[in-house]
Amino acid sequence: MAYPLARMQEFMLHHYSNDHQKMGVYHGQESFDIYDDNLSLTAFKKALEMLVHKHPTLRTVFITSNGKPVCQVVKKNLKFSINEQDISNIKSDEQENYIDEVVKQDRQNLFNVENPYEPLFRLWLFQKAKNRFEFLMSIHHAITDGWSSIEFLNQLYDLYSALKKQEEITVLPTANVYKEFVALEKEIISSPDASNFWKLHLINYTYKPLKPISASVNQVETVAEEYHFDSEIIAGLRELCRKLKVSPKAIFLSTYVDLIATVIKENIVSVGVISNGRTEKLSDPFAALGLFWNIVPLCQPIIRDKNVQIKNVQESLINIEPYVRYPLLKILSDQQEIELFFATFNFVNFHNDKNNFEHLGLKVHRIRLHDKFNFPLNYAVSMESVSANASIHVEYDQMYFSSQDIRSMLQNYLEILKNTINGG
Missing domain, CATH: 3.30.559.10 (Chloramphenicol acetyltransferase-like domain)
Structure with a gap:
């Protein structure tokens, strides 16, 4: 086939x-x-x-x-x-x-x-x-x-x-x-609506490439940082979600947008958001294996009132939803650009993660993980469906960031998040 x-x-x-x-x-x-x-x-x-x-x-x-x-x-x-x-x-x-x-x-x-x-x-x-x-x-x-x-x-x-x-x-x-997924992608590529949506979404945005700090890196080791959010942050986050009627994803993403703004010193930011393509239009979206996702540029202006900004991010996520299957390669060619962002964001909330195989008599513990993107900076926030425990995984390119830069940025991310949660 x-x-x-x-x-x-x-x-x-x-x-x-x-x-x-x-x-x-x-x-x-x-x-x-x-x-x-x-x-x-x-x-x-x-x-x-x-x-x-x-x-x-x-x-x-x-x-x-x-x-x-x-x-x-x-x-x-x-x-x-x-x-x-x-x-x-x-x-x-x-x-x-x-x-x-x-x-x-x-x-x-x-x-x-x-x-x-x-x-x-x-x-x-x-x-x-x-x-x-x-x-x-x-x-x-x-x-x-x-x-x-x-x-x-x-x-x-x-x-x-x-x-x-x-x-x-x-x-x-x-x-x-997966053959069905490819057919659906072909369908959306031929949609003028989808093409026009992305052109309009990026109309006020000009991408400025990130400058490398090093010409090359002799890299074989995995370069990543991990942080587990404490229960106080999670409780505050859930309270803010209720108050603003938004998803946790919108708060984590709005914080990321703020962080990238401090890195590039711009007030309009574009980040690549990983979008899930496991739609009900597929015959068996959840049991199938394959690459069922895309990365789309979410473009967001930075504003002082963070509660309003979070609501704006939530609205953007809702607005882009019908068009998230429009491929990144097509968005780039429509915009006549090679790149539209250097940083990606992935909100991981897999409700198929049993994470407990004790009932099978097994004790399973993940030891190693290597998941490297070609983009310089990649944040993945994982939130467990049942416990609501959350962690953040940062994977990066040493040509653009030192380990010290990354730790400092992660600290900055946490401070922005805490200030937002505490209404600061």
């Missing part, structure tokens, strides 16, 4: 192949420490095989011509291997160092996108002890997103649990929902 690429896939593949600094741009890696009293690596491997058979996106490859992708193909059968290593005979800190080295080498070993026989993912199982192993998945971002990652893990652990109990399971290939 061959069909066109989504524009965001084209965008990611371009930046993946032009990652001259070898930073692992759009080369996703995630690893989990898994403890199970009744461990069966055979059942775990079987569950992985079943999921590759089930999900078209995991059997997707790109057909290229002169180094450029021309279409994507879902293969009926895709040969892949599970790299299994027993490292139980070495000390725990040496185990971590060993896996760190595997992760680093994997990131430097790019997926060969031009080879239609090579999967766009790699899997490892490191046995750490009798009842404990680490599962590492490395995957090209052009075939996956954050929601997919959680959905994949949910299905993996459920299948693993059923296989251990020797239940009869039949897993059939699912419909290719």
